[in-house]
Amino acid sequence: MLDLRFVREHLDLVRRKTEERQSELDLDLFVSLDARRRDVLARVEQLRRERNEVSKRISRKDIEQQDRKSLIDRMRAVSAEAKSLEKELRAVESQLDDFMRVIPNLSHDDVPVGKDERSNVEVRRWGEIPEFDFEPRAHWDLGPALDILDFERAARMSGSRFVVNKGLGARLERALINFMLDLHVNEHGYREIIPPFLVSYETCFGSGQIPKLEDDMYYCLGPAQIADRGDEPFRSEEWPGLFLVPTGEVPLVNLFREETLEEDQLPLNLTAYTPCFRREAGTYGKDQRGLIRLHQFNKVELVKITTPDASWDALEQLTSHAETVLRRLGLAYRVVSLCTGDLTFASAKTYDLEVWFPCQKRFREISSCSNCTDFQARRAGIRYRPKSGKSRLVHTLNGSGLAVGRTLAAVLENYQQPDGSVKVPEVLVPYMGGVETIAP
RNA sequence: GGAGAGAUGCCGGAGAGGUCGAACGGGGCCGACUCGAAAUCGGCUGUGCGGCUUAAACCGCACCGGGGGUUCGAAUCCCUCUCUCUCCGCCA
Structure with missing residues (x-):
């Protein structure tokens, strides 16, 4: 497997090298999957961060019973949203992973270029x-x-x-x-x-x-x-x-x-x-x-x-x-x-x-x-x-x-x-x- | 194949719904003391991903065998898989 970040930052190189190996790769698909993954990941992490912070507050002793109740209610919604986004994240990641795992290794530069x-x-x-x-x-x-x-x-x-x-x-x-x-x-x-x-x-x-x-x-x-x-x-x-x-x-x-x-x-x-x-x-x-x-x-x-x-x-x-x-x-x-x-x-x-x-x-x-x-x-x-x-x-x-x-x-x-x-x-x-x- | 026990950081070993990335001990690294070393004392000691960045620092998220679930919140509860150990059976 190649490094995800490397592929992201060297698209043209990866495209050329895989073509030289007679391997077809839809790098546009890669770009969109990668972007989508990062977008969803950022949103998931934001939600998790909120959940973590509020949960910490809920656990504090000095909190009013009333406040605790409303916080828990709010977090119920946040948690549900995070869960559905996580599902989406898993789906995107698995598609991206399917993509990554079929990219062949990059050839060394002194390997002769040729079809067969x-x-x-x-x-x-x-x-x-x-x-x-x-x-x-x-x-x-x-x-x-x-x-x-x-x-x-x-x-x-x-x-x-x-x-x-x-x-x-x-x-x-x-x-x-x-x-x-x-x-x-x-x-x-x-x-x-x-x-x-x-x-x-x-x-x-x-x-x-x-x-x-x-x-x-x-x-x-x-x-x-x-x-x-x-x-x-x-x-x-x-x-x-x-x-x-x-x-x-x-x-x-x-x-x-x-x-x-x-x-x-x-x-x-x-x-x-x-x-x-x-x-x-x-x-x-x-x-x-x-x-x-x-x-x-x-x-x-x-x-x-x-x-x-x-x-x-x-x-x-x-x-x-x-x-x-x-x-x-x-x-x-x-x-x-x-x-x-x-x-x-x-x-x-x-x-x-x-x-x-x-x-x-x-x-x-x-x-x-x-x-x-x-x-x-x-x-x-x-x-x-x-x-x-x-x-x-x-x-x-x-x-x-x-x-x-x-x-x-x-x-x-x-x-x-x-x-x-x-x-x-x-x-x-x-x-x-x-x-x-x-x-x- | 049957019965039971377990899997936590580099190692040993706590933990038993919130303040745990994780006590304590060992190892390792840095510093102090020393002519030097030992002993002693102080500090540090994982990885991945994302953000910011020239980079670092920093911030966030995740990771306590793997996967799934319950919950506002899980190393801790439930389900499942894998592996290890003990006993029984079988067997080269």
């Missing part, structure tokens, strides 16, 4: 794109051929966009998770967290998943709750159920919801392995095969909570921490700065890491590292107390470090051998119990 991914800017590349003297196979062929990935049985159990890892395929997934966590904990100074994988409405709101992205989340209710609710859609604040986390960012950012941290606690560096659950609504044609787009996948997430002046440096750091995973694995990748139209709702600036897939002969996203500035902090109420002065909102950053399923796919494709086997990247061998090759 075609305007993204490549920042740097790393690694050699591997050459094969045979036709490289896709991971969705390699996996089943090696009997380490099983898409058919997964589909029978759960439908499309699921996978079963088997044998060394399961081991490799776990090896990647452990390798990534160890790297971030031991070398990059992150604290490992195991959060809940089911979270509340408020938690999803805090990190900005709701209300804009709620259709992509799985929402869990018990049968009794569904029956209670009948056909009524869940569109109020009182969602009784829980959401399956779409990314570890959600529980990690919300770890300190409604808290004021001490400045010397910052920056907070958190990492967590979590499964991620996404409905992938509206992606029917895309990535039908393989591990690229699943309803459930594993991810190691990185989150930093910093003071406002430190967050831009922190974004570079966090991105480099995610890059280190790819470098150690020896996978070629590039870093892309997302343009305004491609930024997610809460982000002010995002670097995507894209890894090389030899079979598709292109780079595919494997990590997304964002600085959300104070946008999530304002929604989630995360503040810190500076050494001196008033408490302020923190800045929050998040990034994948990395998406495990996609990493596994990239390893299979980039490390495949002419005989159909796959070499295990050197850094993973200890995590594979010494296994150096996955052969049929």
Whole structure:
């Protein structure tokens, strides 16, 4: 969420920035709601002030019985008027709030302006794109051929966009998770967290998943709750159920919801392995095969909570921490700065890491590292107390470090051998119990 | 799932319809004393919103787990939700 006063005082900036993000905003509506709110608020407060003053007089011992009676009578009317105005105030505030909660974050000024991914800017590349003297196979062929990935049985159990890892395929997934966590904990100074994988409405709101992205989340209710609710859609604040986390960012950012941290606690560096659950609504044609787009996948997430002046440096750091995973694995990748139209709702600036897939002969996203500035902090109420002065909102950053399923796919494709086997990247061998090759 | 207890400021802990933004204690900050420190003494110690303002000061409103209600007036009464604790049951 943006600061109300900031929006009021920078209407043109907010208009331009939201248009750059391909987001439509009726700022005239904002202006009138904001003005109306302040008008009603002033009147309500005036009435309350009168009520408070007179009530104080009523309570005094030295007042005549007669006077007290007439004062109470008068206040009855004032109180009734205040009550109806308060109702109006609540209505206006809720409309204004509905408006505020769908405004996306403001992009940083060095974010390239553009409509869609075609305007993204490549920042740097790393690694050699591997050459094969045979036709490289896709991971969705390699996996089943090696009997380490099983898409058919997964589909029978759960439908499309699921996978079963088997044998060394399961081991490799776990090896990647452990390798990534160890790297971030031991070398990059992150604290490992195991959060809940089911979270509340408020938690999803805090990190900005709701209300804009709620259709992509799985929402869990018990049968009794569904029956209670009948056909009524869940569109109020009182969602009784829980959401399956779409990314570890959600529980990690919300770890300190409604808290004021001490400045010397910052920056907070958190990492967590979590499964991620996404409905992938509206992606029917895309990535039908393989591990690229699943309803459930594993991810190691990185989150930093910093003071406002430190967050831009922190974004570079966090991105480099995610890059280190790819470098150690020896996978070629590039870093892309997302343009305004491609930024997610809460982000002010995002670097995507894209890894090389030899079979598709292109780079595919494997990590997304964002600085959300104070946008999530304002929604989630995360503040810190500076050494001196008033408490302020923190800045929050998040990034994948990395998406495990996609990493596994990239390893299979980039490390495949002419005989159909796959070499295990050197850094993973200890995590594979010494296994150096996955052969049929 | 059943029974009971509770949720107050940075922490502990009063409060039980009006003078409570909240006693008292602790912590923290400032000052005095001291060569310095401890002890002692004095003062200060939340947030949000609105008005005024260059800003501060100042004024007003709100906030005692969340929401709603009763009342001229609520931390205090009523309803409801959430969470915590104790006991019982069930369970990985």
